[in-house]
Amino acid sequence: MKKNLVLIFTVLVCFLNISCLSSLQELSSGLMDLNGGTSVKKVPAYTNEEAVSAMKDALEEGIKFASSSLSQKDAYFKNAAIKILLPEEAKPIIGILNKIPGGQSLVDDVVLRLNRTAEEAAKDTVNIFVSAIKQMTVIDGIKIVTGNKDAATEYLREKCYDKLVNLYKPKVNTVLNKPLVMNVSANEAWEKLITNYNKYGKIANTAAKIAGQKEPCPPVTVDLAQYATEKALDGLFTGIAEEEAKIRENPLKYASAMIQKVFNYVKQGITTITVRS
Template sequence: MKRILLPIFLVVFTGCAELAQIAKEIDTNRPLTQTEVISGLKQALTIGADSAASELSATNGYYLDQLVKITLPPEASVVTENISKLPGGEKLVEDVILRINRSAEDAAKEAAPVFARAVTGMTIQDGFNILRGEKDAATQYLKSQTYRELYNLYQPKIKKSLDKEIVGNLSTNESWNTLTGQWNRVAGSIVGKMANLETVDTDLDKYLTEKALDGLFLKLALEEEKIREDPKARVTALLKRVFGQ
C-alpha cells in the first residue's frame, strides 16, 4: 500500500508546486492595487531619503563631493580676494568653506525624520501622480512637502559657521556685509551708475542654505532614479512589483 501511495503523493505534491508557481505568476502580473502603489512608493521614498541623508551626513559628505560641495557665491570674490591678500588668507577662505560644508553635513543628520513625516502624509492621488510622473516626481513631491522645514533646520547651522570669527575679530558674515556694503555705495553712486555697476544683494545665509538643500534634493533625485531604472536597486519584493510595472 505504501508503494502505491508514494507515487501518488509525489504526483500530487508536484502538481501543487506547479499550481503555486502559476498562481504566483498570475499574482505578479495582476494590476497594482492602490494599497500596493502607496505602500511601494512610501517604501521607495523612505529608502531613497535615508540613503541620501546618510550619504550627505557623513564626514565630507558635502565637502568632498563636487556635485554638492557648497562654495561662496560668485559675488563673494570681492570678499575672498581681499582676505586672500593676507598671509594665510587662502587657507582662511577654505576654512570658511569647510565649516559651511560641515554645518550642512551636521544638518543632514536630521533630514531623514523630516522626510519620514512627509511620506506618511502621502495620499492615493499623490502616489499615482508620482508613479506616472517624471523620473524625479517623488523627489519633487518631497521637496514641496519639506523644503520650508528643512530650510529652518539648515539655516541656523549655516549661519553659526558664518558668524565665527576668521580674521581681525571679523566673521565671514561681518566681512561680507562690510565689503558688499562698500561696493554697493560705489555702485549706487552717479559714477557707479554711469559705469553700469550692479549692486550685490545676495543674502549669504540664504544663498548658502539654498545651495545645501539643492545638494540634498539632488542626491535624493539620484536615489529615486536608481529605483526607477535599475532593478538591482529595488531591494524589496514590493518595490520590484510596483516599479517593475
C-alpha cells in the first residue's frame, strides 16, 4: 500500500510539471513491476566481444569470397573495373611493337599474363588475411563495426598490404621477365626505354630551364612490376570492399549468428535494447 501511494504521488507531481516527464520515464523503467515483479532496463545491443566476433566472421566471409571469385579464369582479364593494363608510360613501347608484324599480339600476351598472374595469386591470399584477423583487438573490432562501409577492408589493407606485395610481386616479375621480341623481355624493354628517355629528357629539361620554360620531359621512374602488383591488389581490395558492403547492407543473409545480430543492429542504428529481468 505504501509503495502504491509513493508511485501515485510521483505521477501527480510530474503531470503538474511537464519537464518532469523524462524523469518519470527514467524512474518508471527502474521501478519493480507491481504485478510481475520484474524490472526493466536498457542494455547495450551487443557486447564488445560480440562485435569483435561478428567482425571476424564478416572479414572471413569477405576474404573467402574475394579470393575465390578473383582466382577464377578471366576474373581480372574480363572485368574492365580491375583489369590490369600497361601504364601510360608504356605507350612508346606499345607504339614500337605495333610497327612490328605480330607486335600487338605480344602486347596483348603480356597484358593477359599479368591478369592471369593476379588471378592465380588471389587464391594464395587467405592465409595472410586470416593471420591479420586473428590479431584483431577489441578496439579494432568496435572501430570497424561502427566505422565506414569499407572500414574492414581498410583494416585489412593496412595490416596486410606489404605481405601481399611480397606474395604478388615475384609472380608478376616472372611474367615481365618472359622473353618477347628478339628474346627481349618486357622488363628489359621497359628499362631501356625509360633509361634513354630520362637521359635525353634531362638534356631537354636543362635547355628549357635555361630558357625559363617549363621542363618538357618529367623523369619516368615507374617500376613496371610494382605498378602491376599494385593494380592487382587494387582489384583484390575492390572485391573485398564489395563483399563488406553486402554484409553491412543485408546481414540477415549470412549464416553467422554474430553477423546477423551485430550488423543488423548497426544497420538500424540501435545501440541499446530494453530487457526485463
